Amino acid sequence: MVKKIVGVAVIGFMVCVQAMTAQAQDSASDSIERLLEMNRNIEGEFRQVTYDEKGKQLQASEGIFLLAKPNQFVWDSVTPFSQRIISDGNYITVWDVDLEQATKKPLSGAIGNSPAALLGRPAAEVLPHYTVAILGQEKFRLQPKEDQELFQALTLSFRDEVISAMSIVDALGQTTVIEFKNVETHDGVAKENFVLDLPANVDVIVEGQ
Secondary structure (H helix, E strand, O other), X not given: OOOOOOOOOOOOOXXXXXXXXXXXXXHHHHHHHHHHXXXXXXXXXXXXXXXXXXXXXXXXXXXXXXXXOOOEEEEEEEEOOOEEEEEEOOEEEEEEOOOOEEEEEEHHHHHOOOHHHHHXXXXXXXXXXXXXXXXXXXXXXXXXXXXXXXXXXXXXXXXXXXXXXXXXXXXXXXXXXXXXXXXXXXXXXXXXXXXXXXXXXXXXXXXXX
């Protein structure tokens, strides 16, 4: 997911239309902020598929994940290739198991206002960077207010207030769809879950120092 690695601008012609648009934006932001905060301490399984701009599947992976505030997460891709992505709240490490290589970088520089930040950082800190639109019940589209290279749009879907899917359109027009299943909440887990003990034979590249 980290490896390869959010609403529509509405122009009002009348003051009343502009006011209604602002009110809808505030409502959408309030709704998604509440849902995101409810999904910061969760764990479960995922399936991730990336398509090119013509809809052709480029790659697919499956695995398990664990999120815990503040800014801690584990993203374990099991198939087709083993990859572990772990954040301890300060640094994020991407370990390609088969290649015996790992990259470590400061968390702030690694995710910035990226999709990963939405599920890691407090929603109130992240959402001001996006225009939010409601697409349906428990479904939202986010678009960056500032130009950036990570992605063009992000869609978040929830089911019964639990995150169920994320769709990301990147700067190249490729779309990554992540489906979450068997998602459960927790009250917090030991920090040891976010400590990556790399084998001695792994070549580690440290960035941002």
